[in-house]
Amino acid sequence: MTCDLLIENAAVLTVDAAWNLYEPGFLAVKGDSIAAVGPMAVRRAWEARTVVDAAGKLLMPGFVNAHTHVAMAAFRGACEDVDDRLRKYIFPLEARLVDRDLVYRASRFCLVEMAASGTTCFGDMYYFEDEVARAAREAGLRCVLGETVVDFPAPDCPEPYGGLGYGLDFISDWAGDALVKPCLAPHAPYTVDAEHLRRVRRESEARGLPVLMHIAETAPENERFTASHGSVLRYLDAEGALYPGLVGAHMIYLDPSDIALAAARGLSVAHCPGSNAKSGRPICPAADLADAGVPVGLGTDGPLSGNGMDLQGIVGLFPKLQKMRRNDRGAVPARQAVRAATRGGAEALGLGKVTGSLEPGKKADLVLVDADSFGLQPVYDWYAAVVYSMRPSDVAATYVGGRLVWDRTGMKGFDQAEAMADVRGVADRCRGVIAELTGGAS
Numbered sequence: 001m002t003c004d005l006l007i008e009n010a011a012v013l014t015v016d017a018a019w020n021l022y023e024p025g026f027l028a029v030k031g032d033s034i035a036a037v038g039p040m041a042v043r044r045a046w047e048a049r050t051v052v053d054a055a056g057k058l059l060m061p062g063f064v065n066a067h068t069h070v071a072m073a074a075f076r077g078a079c080e081d082v083d084d085r086l087r088k089y090i091f092p093l094e095a096r097l098v099d100r101d102l103v104y105r106a107s108r109f110c111l112v113e114m115a116a117s118g119t120t121c122f123g124d125m126y127y128f129e130d131e132v133a134r135a136a137r138e139a140g141l142r143c144v145l146g147e148t149v150v151d152f153p154a155p156d157c158p159e160p161y162g163g164l165g166y167g168l169d170f171i172s173d174w175a176g177d178a179l180v181k182p183c184l185a186p187h188a189p190y191t192v193d194a195e196h197l198r199r200v201r202r203e204s205e206a207r208g209l210p211v212l213m214h215i216a217e218t219a220p221e222n223e224r225f226t227a228s229h230g231s232v233l234r235y236l237d238a239e240g241a242l243y244p245g246l247v248g249a250h251m252i253y254l255d256p257s258d259i260a261l262a263a264a265r266g267l268s269v270a271h272c273p274g275s276n277a278k279s280g281r282p283i284c285p286a287a288d289l290a291d292a293g294v295p296v297g298l299g300t301d302g303p304l305s306g307n308g309m310d311l312q313g314i315v316g317l318f319p320k321l322q323k324m325r326r327n328d329r330g331a332v333p334a335r336q337a338v339r340a341a342t343r344g345g346a347e348a349l350g351l352g353k354v355t356g357s358l359e360p361g362k363k364a365d366l367v368l369v370d371a372d373s374f375g376l377q378p379v380y381d382w383y384a385a386v387v388y389s390m391r392p393s394d395v396a397a398t399y400v401g402g403r404l405v406w407d408r409t410g411m412k413g414f415d416q417a418e419a420m421a422d423v424r425g426v427a428d429r430c431r432g433v434i435a436e437l438t439g440g441a442s
């Protein structure tokens with residue numbers, strides 16, 4: 001049998017339902033999909049145009065970053081360590097600085113860090129998502145991109161809720177794209193009224209698209225809807241705005257009946273432990289959600305909220321915080337954390353049949369990890385090594401749909417030095433406004 005790309009002699013972590021691990025193993029790619037994966041003993045049946053000898057390397061599914069705002073890389077490190085940052089700084093910063101050019105340049109810059117740390121797929125919510133789509137297509141990364149719908153004038157729409165029209169145009173322009181899945185992203189229950197939440201649901205269900213939204217993230221939001229309906233989730237449910245395909249980012253303020261409700265309504269969760277910790281918020285009951293059957297993926301959140309865009313910084317934090325929350329060292333074993341960072345994220349974003357594990361028929365979204373690093377050796381358990389020891393710099397190569405998108409020589413889709421120069425130029429444009437907002441303390 002012939003294929004286009006064959007990776008051999010690697011330790012192959014499939015993250016399939018049976019937790020198959022082939023050491024040494026191989027993986028065959030035909031077109032953009034995985035044709036076969038298995039132990040080296042059965043590799044002989046395959047001929048390939050390109051053969052990669054991956055001895056000493058780990059081959060695993062690409063990381064899926066289930067929640068981020070890549071264009072916010074423009075503001076990374078600004079306005080840190082202050083209360084109510086969203087309303088005091090972020091919204092005003094966006095109103096004054098975010099334009100089409102900033103979104104494109106900052107997104108392209110951010111995607112370099114993501115590809116270089118082994119992320120092959122991401123879920124994003126922002127403005128001018130068509131520019132994020134353009135950057136993602138150049139980078140060669142898979143993504144679910146949600147155009148923001150919000151009740152105030154946004155950088156890309158002067159009218160409140162203008163994101164709905166903008167988003168529907170974006171969806172029709174990018175329909176059927178091999179890598180980019182466009183959709184709508186109502187900002188949050190406290191910035192989008194119930195009528196528009198239902199409209200987003202109708203438009204999305206008619207097109208079979210997921211919906212991305214921040215849910216139960218902030219204390220004022222929790223207080224408001226707990227007073228009126230018992231909880232944020234019960235408010236959404238009472239308004240007909242809790243449904244399969246809705247991906248809730250954060251989902252911090254949940255009681256046991258909210259968890260049961262999330263499972264019953266077919267919700268997915270993008271858990272962002274790094275940005276939540278940095279914001280001083282309670283710990284999301286992510287392990288309880290997963291135990292209840294809710295698909296749980298992991299996200300960095302945007303570079304302003306989570307800073308590092310690598311999933312290595314999140315995949316270990318997830319079990320550590322759940323162990324703290326449950327006061328149980330056994331909570332979230334390492335392989336469950338690996339699953340959440342790959343397959344769980346794909347399932348949460350509605351791409352569970354497309355990516356997230358190394359199985360024949362799925363897209364060839366893969367990472368080769370250099371397992372000979374001083375931080376990783378010795379390896380007794382590959383899952384523990386990925387969760388607790390792996391660093392972004394251990395990634396040797398990242399493939400999406402069988403295409404090499406990054407290796408140690410850099411991005412394949414564009415010049416990453418140019419992306420770096422671009423973001424420095426963008427930051428120079430932002431400096432004055434940031435200094436003004438923070439009283440010169442940026």
Ligand SMILES: [Zn+2]
Binds near residue numbers: 069214249301302
């Ligand atoms: Zn967010």
